[in-house]
Amino acid sequence: MDKDLDTELFGIGQYDDFHTIDWQRDIARDRNRHRSIVRRKKESLLESFRSKHDAWAGWLCVSLVGILAGNVAGVIDIGAGWMKDLKDGICPEAFYLNREQCCWSSNDTVLENYNCAQWKTWPQLLGIARASGFGYSFVSYIIYILWSVFFSGLAALLVQTFAPYACGSGIPEIKTILSGFIIRGYLGKWTLIIKSICLMLVTASGLSLGKEGPLVHVSCCIGNFISHWPCFSKYGKNEAKKREILSAASAAGVSVAFGAPIGGVLFSLEEVSYYFPLKTLWRSFFCALIAAFVLRGINPFGNEHLVKFYVDYTRPWVLFELIPFIFLGICGGVIGTLFIRANIRWCKHRKESKLGQYPIAEVLVVALVTAMLSFPNEFTRMDSSDLIRILFSQCGIADASDLCDYKRNFTNVNKKLSNNAEAGPGVYKSIYLLVLALIFKLVITVFTFGIKIPTGLFIPSMCMGAILGRVVGIVMEQIAFQYPKLWIFGGACSTGINCMTPGIYAMVGAAACLGGVTRMTVSLVVIMFELTGSVNFIVPLMSAVMASKWVGDALGKEGIYDAHINLNGYPFLDSKEEFSYTTLAADCMKPLRNDPPLVLLTQDSMTVDDLDSLLRNSHHNGYPVVVSRESQYLVGFVLRKDLQIALISAKRTTELYENTRVFFSGNTDIFPGGDGIPQPLNLKRIVDFAPITITDQTPMETVIDMFRKLGLRQVLVTHNGRLLGIITKKDVLRHIKQLSNEDPDSVLFN
């Protein structure tokens, strides 16, 4: 490939929508660009500066992505917090303050649950006093429902009108994009703006969804936006390089979503990214660090700790507790798999039935049902994040909530206070409400994930797991209280101090359930301990997550993201799944027997007219070049786009006749032209003389391995040096689908 071709013929290196990219080619293009910059480094001061800029552009770009991602996340957090409180009431003196900020200006010293005089609830504004009981509650209920439906309806309308790609969690699509697929507009500016606004709306609406997954999408949009700045053209104009920035951006997304920079990097590595060289690891690390740091500066959580669900468990765990922890892992795996199956079935139904035609109506119905059912139960009424925080926390001595209604003995002051105590009626009532909340969340999230607004899954899954964990934890705690001397507790409970803490179970349960849904492992554990700030519980967390993954994988191979990729037919060549068939390249390639023969170019025997008709009559993305039609020994490969552009530009600059010979090889001297025969056209520079080739006897597993690891777009199949056929990524995906008895035409691809 001629290295100046890019500038010469505009448009080379670009891909059409829904096409797959050729990593090798793009990386090679970038290396050429880099070399030419290095070569010219000493020519002038400008060139020297350009070379410096080129070396630091990657770091600069990810820093900007980190800064912007941190800021956007901060704005979303603050906005969502304000809107959430808007459902309850308003600060008449300064409407832009949320309840907490509103009460800061108050002089009330008792700020229990931030109910102060400055803050007016809607019934109060309507003139209904708190004391009026049922009337007050009922009006609150109605206003809650109205706001919920309004917020989610508005979000659905915005998505529908301005940015249809802004819906969903976006992670399946980002996985597909990072694996080398083009979806134009998916990471566009409008998607960024609308998704950010809608995230505030939907988080505030009280629907059973989280904003953590969509923040990854938002962050990738930021990455895409910044990489298209002129000073980062190295990334903006090279799809393979751009994906390095996107990998870093997705790390930043998780970093700001959970305040977990290292978890973000690992999430990007384990779950999202496809091509992840070590350089990208370091950049992602840096990007996630900056993003977390900026967000810390904004401090939207408003607490001193950097972590979202800070816990401070004072006691270690005993060996016996591994049994309930693993039990929680198993439950997490089962719940996760159940959820995935139900959700996929419902999404399939939506796709196939008329339901898909009324996205806004669907959102409104889901919002209405959610609001109606969630308000009566205090655990579902509150924000999921708040619920998780409460479930994770230990019961303090002064804690007056139902969940902490223990019959503690306060009479003996000198006796060290027992952590363990008999549960009071409030605890039993809480268990009942929590079980109801679990069932409600599980059912409603199945219907919520996939509607046409931004919907994340992390928080709902963690919430389900935390509820389950807390319930199991309370049960364990009561067993330990009743039988403190059982040998299984290893003496830890005999003193009554430092025995079972239900909060730990909630934490483990949350990890297990999230693991069951997403099938993450290492990154999940790291996220959990960055989220809670407790390093001492790695072994319980790891055990539960492993159990959850094993059980989940035994019940159904795919995590939720892979299942959605499959459902939508994205051309994603999974690097986790093993290909277990014994087919050969010859079984997968085109043309198979009975197919029309391959459209070929010959290196020195075609005319301009031949090429024109070939381009008219075929629509392949590229054509192999062979020595001659008879021998079919392979010479190289030409992309359709390059051929079209080269012909157009040749027609513009030189005189071409229909019978002008076109050469695709070096040795033009064998046919020099002249004497009435027109001067031949040499298109050697557009030929890729190093196409990746395999033999027809290559096992398909090797072929798939090459596609995955080298990021190929196509390979050419030869036998004893002769060209037999071609295998594209689409052929591979269709072949896999065919072998696993699925419909091969469900793959979305051009």
Place this chain on the structure above:
Amino acid sequence: MDKDLDTELFGIGQYDDFHTIDWQRDIARDRNRHRSIVRRKKESLLESFRSKHDAWAGWLCVSLVGILAGNVAGVIDIGAGWMKDLKDGICPEAFYLNREQCCWSSNDTVLENYNCAQWKTWPQLLGIARASGFGYSFVSYIIYILWSVFFSGLAALLVQTFAPYACGSGIPEIKTILSGFIIRGYLGKWTLIIKSICLMLVTASGLSLGKEGPLVHVSCCIGNFISHWPCFSKYGKNEAKKREILSAASAAGVSVAFGAPIGGVLFSLEEVSYYFPLKTLWRSFFCALIAAFVLRGINPFGNEHLVKFYVDYTRPWVLFELIPFIFLGICGGVIGTLFIRANIRWCKHRKESKLGQYPIAEVLVVALVTAMLSFPNEFTRMDSSDLIRILFSQCGIADASDLCDYKRNFTNVNKKLSNNAEAGPGVYKSIYLLVLALIFKLVITVFTFGIKIPTGLFIPSMCMGAILGRVVGIVMEQIAFQYPKLWIFGGACSTGINCMTPGIYAMVGAAACLGGVTRMTVSLVVIMFELTGSVNFIVPLMSAVMASKWVGDALGKEGIYDAHINLNGYPFLDSKEEFSYTTLAADCMKPLRNDPPLVLLTQDSMTVDDLDSLLRNSHHNGYPVVVSRESQYLVGFVLRKDLQIALISAKRTTELYENTRVFFSGNTDIFPGGDGIPQPLNLKRIVDFAPITITDQTPMETVIDMFRKLGLRQVLVTHNGRLLGIITKKDVLRHIKQLSNEDPDSVLFN
């Protein structure tokens, strides 16, 4: 390849010493094995059990590796602790107890520094009372030196006599082995036993080295040992699969070394492993978990916390402190690079001069010098791990050591005690001693790392960084004490409480220095916070580590392990370095112009005699098969070893004549034999009909990428379908060396 060939011809799939493995081939062999097991699953109960076992063998194997690694690490920790105290004295009532355990049985309530009546120091045993001042100290000094020299001399002798591979840290070699190289015996049983014993000895000897790196080697030996059990033949008999277990084992090694399971997995991923599919990630995770869990059961650190250097910093950091943190990062990068350069120069000198012939003498001299110089300074006399713990910790109020000699005001009881205080003379004395210790450690470690006993670098590097960090921290603390109202502290120091903590600086400095030496990033930060249990300091740690890496990379590209790989000429194809030259495959392949032509097989025109002479006269590892000597169209590839074995077995079972034709392709019917012409021999089954081929115009960067990502042993180079030459991994490595103006013959290879 015929799938039953393995069993038929023993020895296929094995490699010679110092050879490189062919991942694609090994993985393909394993898939065939797996398929045949799955196929026979329903034949009998035994086969069904075998299939179940096959599915779980990987998990079972890594569990066993984890259990054994945890136990071995526990034994080493306990043994090293006992020997360390042996330098000081003995417990006459029960010689097998260390000082701490010895004192447990005592009834003394004051156990300051574990000096109790039960424990007898050597001078006491010799009848010299503590009170006798100089005499007591001098005898202690002499005995300390004698023990040190004895321990290290014994270790050197053991290594020299029984297991020469047990020396060094082992990480460079393990990186090379995991990248697909065979070093027989490097992971053998003797290496395991001797290295474990020597680790106790050298740790106790007080040399400036750590046992953390070598524990990775020990753990890999365990992995190798267990994978050779008959029930895990899947791993033991397949070098590519075995490396999956070794990756997991190296994660377990770090996990037990630092009590950092997640850090271990990331270390394995970032630093050690080459081929790391997600399945290996999960297995490594599990293996590290088990190992950490077993070690926790043994509890060699003897404290309640799971982490080695538990810290409990109560105050957050202020933005301004990022400046000293980044300064520490820069210092870490500079110290690391200085250390690497000096150490490599010394090791080169050792290799080239006569010094290398007296390994035991060298160890004795280093031990003697270390012991003589380290005893007088209390900070170098104590164990490096203990020093790190002290440097990391905050000064308590009752702390009487010199390092904590602050002029605190205890008169006003009601006033909240100020954390900040003016440093007393003890602190200044400590700074002086710490600076001396830093210089001493830096110099002596240069000479220690590389001597012929097990030597790790983690602890010495961290120790240097911690000293530097603590000194900088004390300086910052005193600035903050003198000028508490400076705007840069943002009001954090105006109250005098919760201001600078020198311990945090020590932690950051340790990470920076370790980062400078090893050039790790993400894994290092994770290890640091698993090691200290503090999640709140991710941003300072990350900033320092990034700064350290940038500065280090600017001063010298290689980390210590890569530098040692290069020094020893191991054939390691680094996946981090970018290949920046524009050469093509044609420039690297053999034969180049003027070389003798390639040794070839033809598919149907060779006789047994031809093959015999070909095997006699050439020593390549494999031979390409072509259609005919004239056309040279490529058919396949045959390994030398396979050809030898196939000929021998054919000679044993059938009648072969010198002129018997040998076919390497399917169509034997063109030459059926009979009528006096001997029956031809068909060796089709040993031909690999799917060799990886490239064209001569392929850029070398693509070729290197293929070698790295596909784990190739060789590629065949073609032009228009004709075979031109062959590129082996050795050719690639020599080519890289040549281009960077190094001696291409320094690559160790067969």
